[in-house]
Structures are given as structure tokens and as C-alpha cells.
Amino acid sequence: MLPKLFFGYYAVVITFLSVLIITRKNPVHSVMWMLLLFFHIAGLYLFLNAEFIAAIQVIVYAGAILVLFLFVVLLLNLREELQVKRFVGSWPAGLIIAAGMLAIVVNVIKSFTAAPRGIYSIEYIKNATHTKALGQVLYTEYLFPFEIASLILLVAIIGAIVLAKRKLRS
């Protein structure tokens, strides 16, 4: 009963906050609602016994990425920004695409089957601590995808520096 209540709370609040984020006129207020949203997502991870991911969610998304968003948003001219319409004119097209997506998701849910139980049960993770369990899988079994992800990030960093430098020269 209690877990269901928790999940229900998070599901409802996350949906509600997402709607708030895209409908606020003031972009700074949107960012603040997004901060609250990130906390709720972290709460959802905690609810799944994924304490490491919950902490990283707050540190990386709320602590670094959202502050960078805030940086950009703070430097906007707010008086002009408040006059701009929040939604583009072609919303019927967007609605049709979204409805199509929803139909796909609903159809996919029908063929959903529970995977066989692996060794990573809740008791196992509680014993070994989530950080250790995650680290062991990430750096042995999934080392190759992990390295590819880091390489992609490195490319993005170098690309950003190259673009910034070119602008400085001209």
C-alpha cells in the first residue's frame, strides 16, 4: 500500500510539474519548477533503491546542467521574452504526432513480459550497496559502451572549444 502511494505521488507530481515547466511565461520560473522536478525524479530513484543514481541525478542535473540553463535564461532580455508567445503556431501537427506516439506506447505495453529474475535482487543491492553493484557491472560487463559514451562526450567538448575559438579569431 505505502509503496503504491509513494509512486502515485511521484507520478502525479512529475506530470504536473512538467506541464508547469512548459506553460510558465517567465523562463526563470520554468527553471525553478524544473529544479523541483529533478528532485522528484531523484526521489523516484530512491524509491527504486538506486541511491547512487539519485545522488548523481541531483548533482549532475540540478547542480550543473540546470545552473547552465539558468545562466542562459538569466541573460535573456526578460521584458521582450515575456511578450513572446509560448507555443508555435503549428500545434495541430504536434498534437497528431504526440497522439501517434501515445498509440505506439499503448500498443507496446500489451506485449510487455516481465524479464527473468537476475542476481541483482533488492537484498543483493542492499548488501553490496548500490554504488558497488553499479560500479561492478558498469566497469566489467558494460565497459565498452561506457567508453564509447565517454568518447562521444569528449568529441562534444572538443567541438565546443573549436567553435568558441573560431568565433574569437574572427
Place this chain on the structure above:
Amino acid sequence: MNDILQSFIGLGSSNPMIKMGIDVVIILVKIAIVVAIALLHVAYATYFERKVMARMQVRIGPTEVGPIGLFQPFADGIKLFFKEDIIPANADKPIFYLSPVIFFAAALTSLAVLPFFKGFVIADINVGLLFLFAMSSIGAYGIVMSGWSSDSKFAFLGGLRSASQVISYEIAMGLSLVGVMIMAGSLNLSDIVTAQHRYPTGMFVIPQFLGFFVFIIAALAETNRLPFDLPEAESELVAGYFTEYSGFRFAMFFLGEYTGMLIMSSIVSLCFLGGWTIPRFVTDILPFLSYVPGIIWFLMKVYAVMFFYYWVRSTFPRYRYDQLMSIGWKLLIPLALFNIVITGIAKAFAKGLL
């Protein structure tokens, strides 16, 4: 600790609902104790700072209120309470109200995972160290949003400076503690302290001197203290992000800043100086020292680090902004990365993997 309190309340009931209720009450009592004592320490940290700085500058500091000025923090607090609360006409009201609360709450929440002595911690979570990082990055929102919502150029520039400073130094701070995590093999602060006691050096500051150096500098920048207090540089920005705040809202920033200092000092004490334990070689020579309660050692270490803060403040001039950035990115982060590599190799060697 919990068992003692459980037996003290003495119900010993088997009903799980009552048991849960007792647990909640115990946690609430613990929170009240920790917050009250921490705020008292914060109040006297301001007094301590004024006295220390005054002595370093050949003055005598506060003397008027109470014996040797001991009641000065309370006088300051009462004064701040009764000041008029001024809100700028063009301020973004909800965010203006919210930002000091976010700043102060983030600082106080960090207290939840700090083990003050053996077994006394409000929330003994496995990712304690990461929780502290998360809370220190949330504190940055209070600063940035207060700067923006005040609708003042000084406050805004202070807020922007602080945002970039906190993001840059958070990386160095996080990386400098990775060496400690590798050596202790845990992110739980209590485990880190007990792991230090197992090592022959007793404190991680000796094998992790690079990490210690990086952390202590990053901690100065993270709490916006001199020589990195550019967000509130008086000569350029009046008071920086809290220029427009007055009365109790200002007091919240003030308290939050000092609580932040207390927490940074506690992290240094727990992760590098052995927390409530003292090295074994010391107790081997002077066995009577092991009877001193752990909280005394912990507080002595915390206040030694606080003294270092004040010492730096009264000694160094403020850095320029570009110097601040180049220290963070070009000196501290490479040093911290180097420290991780060295520690990793040493640990692998000790485990016989190399």
C-alpha cells in the same frame, strides 16, 4: 544511540506502528538537537572570527556586550530580527522570498549526514559524501536566484560570478575527494572515518596531501570566502548577491554562509583528519588520550580548520576573476586528477592487482 533512546523511552512495544512512531520521534529529537547546537556554533563562529581577525590586525575585537564581548552574537541576532524588511519594488517577489530559504535550508540539510561522534548521525546513508555535494550545489541556486530576483546590477553580477565559481570549483572539490573514496572504499562518512583508523597513518591527510590541498582551496571558493569572495566583493559590487536584502532575510544568507563553513570544516575533519578518532600511533604513546570523548576531537579539528579559514581571510588579498578561473581549471582539477591516478595505482598495487 538509537537503542539507548529506545530503551530510555522504554515502551518496547511489539506493535510496528508504535515502533515506527517512536523512530520518527527519535529522529525529530535528533534533528532538533543537531540544528540547535549547530546554530549556536555558527553564532559563536562569527564571534570567534571577529576576535581572531582583530588580534591578527592588532585590534581587540568586540568587548562591550557581556564579559569579553561574549554576548555579541546574540546582540547581532536581535538587531537583525528587528530591522525593517525592505523588498525592492521591481523584485520578482516569490523568488526573492524563496532564495534565502533555499540557501539556508540547503546548508542545514547537509548537517543530516555528518557523523559528529561514533554512532551519532541523523541519517546514516550509503552515499553521504554525494549527498553533501548535492546540497552544496543546491545552495548555489539561492545565490544565483537572489542575484537575479533583486533586479539590481550589483546583485545580478554577484549572482552570475557565484554561479560560474561554484560550478568550476565543485568539479575540483568532487575530484579531490575521490582519492579518499578509493582509500576508504566507501561513500559513507562513518565508514570513511573508521577506515582512516585502520590505516597506520591514522589520517588521510598524510597519504592524500594532494587531495587535501585541492579540497581546502576549493572549499574556500565554494563557500565564497576570501580570497575567492568575488561574488560579494565589497569594492566592486557593494555586497554582491545580497545587496538588496535586509533584516532577517539577510540574516539567513549570513547564517547559511557560516553553516556552509562549518560543514566544509566538518568534511575536512571527517575525510582527511580522522573525524572523532585519533591515530593509533598517538594512543600507543599516550594511552590516556583514548579516554577523551570523540566529540572533543571532532570539534577541535573542526575549529582548527575554521581558524585556517579566518587566518586566510586576514592574510590574503582577493584574487582577480580570471585568476580565480585559471586556478580552478588549470591547477586544481589537473592536480586532483593526478591524485586519483596515483591513489588508484597505489590501491591496485596494495591489492596485488598490478
